[in-house]
Amino acid sequence: MKNNMKVYRAMQDLTQENLAEKVGVTRQTINAIEKGKYDPSLELAFKLARLFGVRIEEIFLYEDREVRSSERKG
Numbered sequence: 406m407k408n409n410m411k412v413y414r415a416m417q418d419l420t421q422e423n424l425a426e427k428v429g430v431t432r433q434t435i436n437a438i439e440k441g442k443y444d445p446s447l448e449l450a451f452k453l454a455r456l457f458g459v460r461i462e463e464i465f466l467y468e469d470r471e472v473r474s475s476e477r478k479g
Contacts (some may be wrong), residue, residue: 407466411439413457428452 414424414435421435428449437443447454447463454461 406444407441407468408438409464409466410435410453413459414439415463417457424453424456426457437458 414421417424419427421432421439425432425435430449431453434443434445438445450461450465454464457464
């Protein structure tokens with residue numbers, strides 16, 4: 406899943422460590438989310454959105470892999 410988390414984190418002037426502490430996860434988790442290697446739980450996604458003052462959809466951009474692959478064939 407693509408995301409804008411690094412942008413929102415920078416806008417709040419937070420390090421990965423600061424953000425991790427605020428939402429109760431490790432810095433490694435924040436790093437993995439930002440790199441698109443880990444999708445957060447719904448609970449964590451809500452915590453992040455609340456912290457940044459935005460909707461979840463503004464941070465996380467859902468891509469339906471099935472739709473994308475069928476579009477390529479199309």
